Amino acid sequence: MIYQPGAAVKLNQHNREGYTDFVSAGPQNGSWNVIRSEFDDLLLTYASKSGVSVFQETKVTEIHFEGPDNIRPVKASWLAQNGAQGQIHFDYLVDASGRNGLMSIKYLKNRAFNQSLKNTACWGYWSGTDLYKPGTTRENAVWIEALTDESGWVWFIPLHDGTTSVGVVMDKDIASRKKKLYDIENHDEKLHAFYLDELKHAPGAIKLIGNGVLRTRPGESAIKTTSDFSYCASQHAGDHFRIAGDAGAFIDPFFSSGVHLALTGALSAALTVAASIRGTASEANASRWHDSKVGTAYTRFLIVVLSTYKQIRNQNTAIMSDINEDNFDRAFELLRPVIWGAADVDKTLTQEELQKTMDFCCNVFTPTDPEMYEAVGARLDPALLQPHGPILTEVEIDKLLDQDDFEAKAVLSKVNARKPIHAMVDPEMDFASETHYGLNAVIERGRLGLVASAA
Incomplete structure (x- = not known):
């Protein structure tokens, strides 16, 4: 590497x-x-060394369901490359089948393609x-x-x-x-x-x-x-199953969003299954947590990617139907006071709010370099450039700077945009602090799972 x-x-x-x-x-x-291919092999080999039973050159041909509504997967039929076939029983299913998306495409039939990213x-x-x-x-x-x-x-x-x-x-x-x-x-x-x-x-x-x-x-x-590689399932979890990675969603090659969403979904699947097994959360709440977590992570990355294409293509609009309103609310709640100047704005997502959010995210890509940061840092309060400081509104930034200090405006706008976005996509900060349906993740060896929020 x-x-x-x-x-x-x-x-x-x-x-x-x-x-x-x-x-x-x-x-x-x-x-x-x-x-x-080498990265995939590295992950597979590590899983095997960690005790996972690995069956290569074998594909799942069918998933079988049980339960009152016939929605809980309980076993899968498989076919090996050498012609051998059989069935395997399980308590939980994690679908990481990539773009083939077995659960999403064949059974849930809930994959939708992004019209903004064709x-x-x-x-x-x-x-x-x-x-x-x-x-x-x-x-x-x-x-x-x-x-x-x-x-x-x-x-x-x-x-x-x-x-x-x-x-x-x-x-x-x-x-x-x-x-x-x-x-x-x-x-x-x-x-x-x-x-x-x-x-x-x-x-x-x-x-x-x-x-x-x-x-x-x-x-x-x-x-x-x-x-046709930009899509998202409307549901990423259910009774004793989770969907992770490309099996549920992919946005674009930009920013390696695929590997981020894959690892986010994998960790979420692992901790919600662990929570269900250990009884720290009901299976219903654990699956809801995973669905919300993956949907929120996807929406955050989607908006950042769309803001990039807004600059590349010099366009001003995104297609509203590509954005799940509930996921947007969870994903960008932190930014609402910054963009609108108040926290109690109308919670209905509008085209104007979507565009303002994209405009804010665009600042992440303002052309700067380390030398510019150093020069600007010498004439500004160092606290303004700290990654974990308060997020400023555009009006507040303008008040801090001389009108013709374009370099400082570029650097401060970029730092300001990176603060919430870094927090939202950093796995450690994100998983540890974010609450879904009154539950928080426990990311600790031996205690992986969910606990009730202290708030």
Whole structure:
């Protein structure tokens, strides 16, 4: 794995890129660029070593239900690659079947696609590329860049095997129209040409690719592609079952939201099942807690991602039907006083509130860098730049600064936006402090579960 110290993000071709230093508050805050198959194997191997029975090359073909309303899963039929088949009985089911989403698609039939994020992605692996800021503390940072025609964005991610993953994410309708212009019959050849042409709309990525060579393997297309990947189930839990990760929801490749939601859902599933087994919460309340937790985490990330696309595509609206109002209320209750100046505003979600929330989140991506932070910090009260300080309204920020101090406005607005968003997506802070249906999580080895809120 390659240690990732930060991320360079260029959402507007007329501005310089911004850089977020993950490790400024300590090296433990860095992340890792991983090859997905190796990461999956690492998790599976660790689970096996921890005592989990693992059956590889075996798929679940059917889930069987019991109970008064026939809604409690009790056993599953399976089929192995060698032709063997059988059934397995269980007390609880955690569906982590990925995009196949067995429970959501086949049985609950409750998956809905986000109309605001109807995208397609294509990517390939390059060797011999350059790096972002080699020889500095920013080496191996990922590069994210908006396309010049505002149709999408590009990722550039160095990997430990010497290759670099370079992908293009684009509006699906725009991509379809562009592909029709190619007079190429072969699908793989058309995709290859389309991919290379779209990269030209990301001059920063092209510069980083430099003299790199696109990796090809016999019998495989050099370019991978997928679409219709932004969705969410309306229910993530029920009687003795939980849904976690891509099986229930996926938003977008941006910000690695998939792995965040997967680990959030996995931890929530584990602690709510443990609570049900240990009797610290009823099964009904435990499943409600998981459903609320996953829905809230999803909505938070969705709004942040939509705020990014608002900048990339220079659009001002999101589709209201993509937003679950109850989840929005739980997800952004902290921001309501900041955005509206009062805590007792009308709780009905409106297009105006949605846009104001997205505008606030947009400040997370204000182009800044550590040098700018240092310069601004020298002339402001250091307490204003602390990550856990009070969240300020835009009016309060303006009162603190000179009218023409644009650098200070950019830095303070970014710090201000990161305060609640960091708290909302930080697993330790989030799980420990957030209450759902009068219950709080206990994240402690040997005591994993739920307890009644002290409030």
